[in-house]
Every structure is written in structure tokens, then in C-alpha cells.
Amino acid sequence: MKKTGLAAAALLISSMAFAEPAGTYQFDKKGAHQFVMFKISHLGYSWLYGRFNDFNGSFTVDADNPENSTVEATIQTASVDSNHAERDKHLRSDDFLDVDKYPTATFKSTSIEQTGDDTAKITGDFTLHGVTKPVTLDAKMIGYGDDPWGGYRMGLEASTSLKLADFGITKDLGPASETVEIIISVEGIKK
Numbered sequence: 001m002k003k004t005g006l007a008a009a010a011l012l013i014s015s016m017a018f019a020e021p022a023g024t025y026q027f028d029k030k031g032a033h034q035f036v037m038f039k040i041s042h043l044g045y046s047w048l049y050g051r052f053n054d055f056n057g058s059f060t061v062d063a064d065n066p067e068n069s070t071v072e073a074t075i076q077t078a079s080v081d082s083n084h085a086e087r088d089k090h091l092r093s094d095d096f097l098d099v100d101k102y103p104t105a106t107f108k109s110t111s112i113e114q115t116g117d118d119t120a121k122i123t124g125d126f127t128l129h130g131v132t133k134p135v136t137l138d139a140k141m142i143g144y145g146d147d148p149w150g151g152y153r154m155g156l157e158a159s160t161s162l163k164l165a166d167f168g169i170t171k172d173l174g175p176a177s178e179t180v181e182i183i184i185s186v187e188g189i190k191k
Helices: 002-018 085-092
Strands: 023-027 034-042 046-052 055-061 070-076 104-114 119-128 131-146 152-163 179-190
Touching: 055 179, 131 179
Parallel strands: none
Antiparallel strands: 023 055, 023 179, 034 046, 034 179, 055 070, 070 104, 104 119, 119 131, 131 152, 152 179
């Protein structure tokens, strides 16, 4: 689930790669125009959806050299929300996120490869549950431009899949539940 936080960061990096307007963008946390969501199979019979309610980050866009763009994000793991209090308590426990020991998940980009006019593969170091691994996100720049409040924004969406065991989360929920899908959607406000 912390993996979603990293995915969000990677998404931001991708936006940098395609944007004409260079600069640094802060995630729109105040306006809540950002989402880190996840989906995982429940026993192979249905999907469990959730999100992280508290995360922040920024990205810097180098329009002339997109590969030099950067992104960083931090997720507060205790903010996991699957719309069920008892399940969320279990997700916060040492069976899964162990939020007392690992209160944050982080992502820091290491490279970006532009794959189209508005798409990219963003790779970065994702730390979850005390384990750091490289993660690659498939990202798409949604749009950018002036907002009604005198600011300038850029929006991105990204996704990836992560194996929980790769990050030391080994609770056995069956083979259908070994991988979690992460979807990140963010707006950044230009500083």
C-alpha cells in the first residue's frame, strides 16, 4: 500500500517530462486534488479498493531535458482507508503496513523515459515497510495550464503493480492476493 505513495511520485515525474512549462510543482494537498489508490484481489473472488488519505510531494519539470526532471513523495501509512474500520486497523498492524514501526512510505525518482507525447515510464526508489526497491510507473500527463485562482497547474496519472512480499509484507492471503495495483492521480501547483 505504501507502494501507492511511490507510484504517485513517479506519476509526477512523468508530468514533468511532457510539459512545456518548466518549474517546480507542489502537490495540491490543501485542495485534495490528489489520490493514491490501490486495488487487491480478495481471495480471487472480488476486488478490495482503498486509498491513502495523507500524502504530499512535489515534482520539478525540465522541459528541455525531461530525463532531468525529478519527483519526490511521502505517504503517511496510517492514513490507509478501505472504508472499513476493522479492516483498516488490520492493515495498519504488523501483518501488513506496521505503521507504528514504518509510519511513512517514500518515493524518489531516479530516471524517466519518455514513451510518447504525453506518456512516460518513471523509475524511482520506493521505500515501504522498511524495504527500498526500484519501482517503475506507467505515467500519463493529463493536462496543464492556468487555474481560476491565479495559479498554474499540471495533472498526471500513473499506475504500477507491486508484489507485497518484495517489500517484506508476507501475510499469506492466497496466490490471487500477492500483488497490489496502485493508481495515482495528482495535480501540482507551480511554485
